[in-house]
Amino acid sequence: MLLGVNIDHIAVLREARRVGDPDPLDALGICKRAGADQITIHLREDRRHIQDADAQHIIDLSALPVNLECAIAPEMIDIACKLKPHRVTLVPEKREEVTTEGGLAVTGDQPKLAEAISRLQEHEIEVSLFIDPTSEALKASKTLGVEWIEFHTGKYANIYAMLYTNLAKTHHTIPELELPRNELKKMLEEELYELRVLSKEAKEIGLKVAAGHGLNMQNVSAIVEIEHIEELNIGQSIIARSIYTGLEQAIIDMKHKLIR
Numbered sequence: 001m002l003l004g005v006n007i008d009h010i011a012v013l014r015e016a017r018r019v020g021d022p023d024p025l026d027a028l029g030i031c032k033r034a035g036a037d038q039i040t041i042h043l044r045e046d047r048r049h050i051q052d053a054d055a056q057h058i059i060d061l062s063a064l065p066v067n068l069e070c071a072i073a074p075e076m077i078d079i080a081c082k083l084k085p086h087r088v089t090l091v092p093e094k095r096e097e098v099t100t101e102g103g104l105a106v107t108g109d110q111p112k113l114a115e116a117i118s119r120l121q122e123h124e125i126e127v128s129l130f131i132d133p134t135s136e137a138l139k140a141s142k143t144l145g146v147e148w149i150e151f152h153t154g155k156y157a158n159i160y161a162m163l164y165t166n167l168a169k170t171h172h173t174i175p176e177l178e179l180p181r182n183e184l185k186k187m188l189e190e191e192l193y194e195l196r197v198l199s200k201e202a203k204e205i206g207l208k209v210a211a212g213h214g215l216n217m218q219n220v221s222a223i224v225e226i227e228h229i230e231e232l233n234i235g236q237s238i239i240a241r242s243i244y245t246g247l248e249q250a251i252i253d254m255k256h257k258l259i260r
């Protein structure tokens with residue numbers, strides 16, 4: 001299974017202090033050495049972590065393919081067409097969110113989205129849509145002519161964290177998931193079932209399937225078992241772990257988890 005390493009979170013640390021380091025550019029060689037298959041970055045409209053100069057340097061200098069995540073806004077599509085990464089993953093953005101809360105609302109009849117996709121494809125950039133694991137979003141993605149879809153695994157990760165970690169006992173608890181364990185277990189199984197069924201369906205209709213968001217060394221194993229998912233994009237947990245293990249080891253360890 002392929003691993004895209006999302007290096008935004010290095011820039012999160014830099015921007016928190018408004019200094020020059022750590023520089024996400026320094027991660028490129030380490031990611032390659034450790035066996036990563038792709039670099040993922042998210043150039044947010046509010047530029048809260050990755051900046052335009054980061055994106056340009058990373059795309060120009062990375063020996064690994066770069067997957068640039070961005071919103072559908074024309075300004076972002078202009079930047080993407082100019083930078084020409086290997087792939088663009090279109091994602092929803094909300095200024096007030098801490099992180100990407102869900103997938104794109106894809107219905108099929110969306111001229112703005114269709115135009116963004118065709119502009120990117122005209123620039124020979126492959127396009128992925130970051131969607132929730134729903135049949136409607138999957139079918140609509142197919143009609144839009146993209147090469148990839150990436151399933152948002154945030155709901156799965158949140159349920160897993162409320163079930164199997166101490167999150168519920170901390171100030172980061174997720175109130176809407178403060179539910180009896182049996183109910184959480186059922187929800188987790190349902191999420192996995194949807195991911196399994198929909199990734200098979202996606203493959204059958206000719207889409208390549210990625211997944212990501214909130215995946216970590218604990219919760220990733222059940223996702224790795226889903227045969228038709230060919231790539232995972234993982235950031236926060238790898239960068240967090242790298243504080244203790246070093247980035248190279250954190251990627252090696254995650255890559256190991258992705259062996260089927």
Ligand SMILES: CC(=O)[C@@H](O)[C@H](O)COP(=O)(O)O
Pocket residue numbers: 006008041042044069091098099100130212213235
């Ligand atoms: C779209 C997505 O899931 C990733 O980009 C990841 O969440 C890191 O970016 P943010 O922390 O800015 O959401």
Ligand SMILES: NCC(=O)COP(=O)(O)O
Pocket residue numbers: 006040150211212213214215233234235236237
């Ligand atoms: N698209 C998901 C991604 O790039 C990584 O998300 P996360 O591991 O940082 O939550």
